[in-house]
Amino acid sequence: MKAALFYRAYEPLKIEDVAIPKIGEKDLLVSVKTCSLCHSDIQFIDHGLAPGKTPPLILGHEIAGDVTKIGSRVKNFKIGDRVIIPASKSCGKCLACKSWNETQCDQFQLLGNDIDGGLAEYIKIDCNSPIFLPYEYSYELGSLISNDFVGAYHVVFDRVNIHEGETVVIFGSGAYGLSILQMAKMKKVKVYMVDIFDWKLEIAKKYGADGVLNSNKVNVCEEALIDEVHGKADVIIDTIGVTRTLTQAMNALRKGGKxxxxxxxxxSIPFLVKRLILNEISLIGTIGAPKRKIFNIMQYIQDDRIQWKEMITNRLPLEKVNEGINLLRMQQSIKMMIYPNGMEKTTK
Ligand SMILES: [Zn+2]
Ligand SMILES: [Zn+2]
Known part of the structure; x- marks a missing residue:
């Protein structure tokens, strides 16, 4: 099968022919229809972040496709089923999993990081991991649900205690930021978005942002933000993770903020510990999402409470994945859909 392999940082992915993975008795082989790119993929390529699995590694963790083969003991899926493969995977057996904290699982794994991901024609996956993709949903929507939507849900509803009437600021108007914006709005809060591109902030406005700020167009981001928000924020969610945004976030957060x-x-975190102490700031990390939350997302989609069409800005076949990565790197794309089995053959 064709796969895009990561060997080392600062080099493009290599498109190679590799063996189709052999499945075990409780595994599925899934033909990947769409796998969208994410800024965390770029962390490995451009910033030298070391993946969990020793390379070569197949990147990609936003996956939707069709089951093409099942192991002898698989009972819950059959060949031809359409599936979403969640971006993170938990064991289901440890104490964390049993107490509904699956993202804190002892054997927590990220696809396209700890195990091979979806930038390939096929992926092997444990049959306990995928979820059915409803027939009325496109594969592209499945890819969005697998990581951005469900991850955003996890941030807003599981990890951060956001109260009605509070002010939330989100740094980054990418697919993840735009997803968090829409989840946060369900909590009846005011949401402000910060980015360096007006066209992305326009989408944020369309998706319900109460205000937006282009931090490249102001002298001091913190001051402009406090002005825009009419005070300091109760909660700031940083989806970028660079020194600049973390510092700006810290400066625009109220005492007792999150x-x-x-x-x-x-x-590293670019501020002194005593700032957290003296301002009683809560620092909250979040990764992946429990897969059962995908059903909550589907309910929101059913109820027409989530928008996404404007997020999908580009589509490319696997052979052009490096072109896609470059567009994302240059901030010219929000969501780049890669079609590992070709774009013509994949209907919707
Ligand atoms: Zn991601
Ligand atoms: Zn576990």
């Missing part, structure tokens, strides 16, 4: 770190990176 700083949420969700931009996957290997940077």
């Amino acid at each position: 700083l949420v770190l969700s931009g996957f990176s290997e940077n």
Whole structure:
């Protein structure tokens, strides 16, 4: 099968022919229809973040496709089923899993990081991991649900205690930020978005942002933000994870506020511990999502409470994945859909 392999940082992915994975008795082989790119993929390529699995590694964790083969003991799926493969995977047996904290699982794994991901024609996956993709949903929507939507749900409803009437600021108007914006709005709060591109902030306005700020167009982001928000924020969610945004976030947060770190990176925190102490700031990390939350997302989609069409800005076949990565790197794309089995053959 064709796969895009990551060997080492600072090099493009290599498109190679590799063996189709052999499945065990409780595994599925899934033909990947769409696998969208994410800024955390770029962390490995551009910033030297070391993946959990020793390379070569197949990147990609936003996956939807069709079951094409099942192991001898698989009972819950059959060949031809359409599936979403969640971006993270938990064991289901440890104490964390049993107490509904699956993202804190002892054997927590991220696809396209700890195990091979979806930038390939096929992926092997444990049959306990995928979820049915409803027939009325496109594969692209499945890819969005697998990571951005469900991850955003986890941030807003599981990890951060956001109260009605509060002010929430989100750094980054990418797919993840736009997803968090829409979940946060369900909590009846005011949401402000910060980015460096007006076209992305326009989408944020369309998706319900109460205000937006282009931090490249102001002298001091913190001051402009406090102005825009009419005070300091109760909650700031950073989806970028760089020194600049973390510092700006810290400066625009009220005493007793919550700083949420969700931009996957290997940077250090750029402020003194005493600032957290003296201002009683809560620092909250968040990763992945329990897969059962996908059903909550589907309910929101059913009720027409989530928008996404404007987020999908680009589509490319697997052969052009490096072109896609470059567009994302240059911030010219929000969601880049990669079609590992070709774009013509994949109907919707
Ligand atoms: Zn991601
Ligand atoms: Zn577990």
